[in-house]
Amino acid sequence: MRVSLHRGRNLDVITGVQMVRSHWHALVQPGTFAAASLLAEIVDAFCELDLALPEVYELLGAATAALAASAEPASLVPRFELRLLAALGLAPPADACVRCSGAFNEHGAWLDVDSGGLACERCGGGRGDVNHLRSDDVANFRAVGAERGGPVRAAVTATPRTARAIDELVTWHLGKRPKARALLDTFPA
Numbered sequence: 001m002r003v004s005l006h007r008g009r010n011l012d013v014i015t016g017v018q019m020v021r022s023h024w025h026a027l028v029q030p031g032t033f034a035a036a037s038l039l040a041e042i043v044d045a046f047c048e049l050d051l052a053l054p055e056v057y058e059l060l061g062a063a064t065a066a067l068a069a070s071a072e073p074a075s076l077v078p079r080f081e082l083r084l085l086a087a088l089g090l091a092p093p094a095d096a097c098v099r100c101s102g103a104f105n106e107h108g109a110w111l112d113v114d115s116g117g118l119a120c121e122r123c124g125g126g127r128g129d130v131n132h133l134r135s136d137d138v139a140n141f142r143a144v145g146a147e148r149g150g151p152v153r154a155a156v157t158a159t160p161r162t163a164r165a166i167d168e169l170v171t172w173h174l175g176k177r178p179k180a181r182a183l184l185d186t187f188p189a
């Protein structure tokens with residue numbers, strides 16, 4: 001949608017709106033709507049009014065188009081979340097321990113949500129199986145957060161453990177679980 005605004009003293013006035021492209025028909029499907037609601041809620045929670053973030057806008061636009069075209073919209077959410085964290089400078093390193101900066105060994109990594117990232121076995125191994133990401137999950141975490149066309153081959157979908165880790169990181173940064181997450185979870189993956 002292209003919107004023309006007249007800048008006012010307090011509020012801007014909309015002087016014209018032109019529809020460029022609409023995904024509305026696809027987005028009103030219940031599962032797609034739930035996923036799109038989650039994206040919108042997260043962006044709204046992370047971003048401040050009046051602070052232009054073109055990269056986040058591009059990301060949301062591309063993700064909305066991808067949701068509208070997908071038969072499994074929920075599967076696209078983790079990549080969006082991790083790319084959003086990266087755009088905001090909040091994504092944790094995907095190849096080094098968030099505590100000691102050491103490399104991960106063949107046992108993978110552990111979600112250390114209190115430190116906002118992934119920890120190596122020595123620092124995070126005590127965090128239990130529920131927080132464990134095996135080596136293939138860690139590789140997936142790296143791929144899901146990767147830029148398209150960058151040095152790491154990007155992946156569109158996350159493994160269940162990677163998806164959970166990304167969700168927990170978003171919740172930790174926001175200080176609360178997004179409301180639309182519960183709605184999305186009611187739809188079978």
Ligand SMILES: [Zn+2]
Nearest residue numbers: 097100120123
């Ligand atoms: Zn460590």
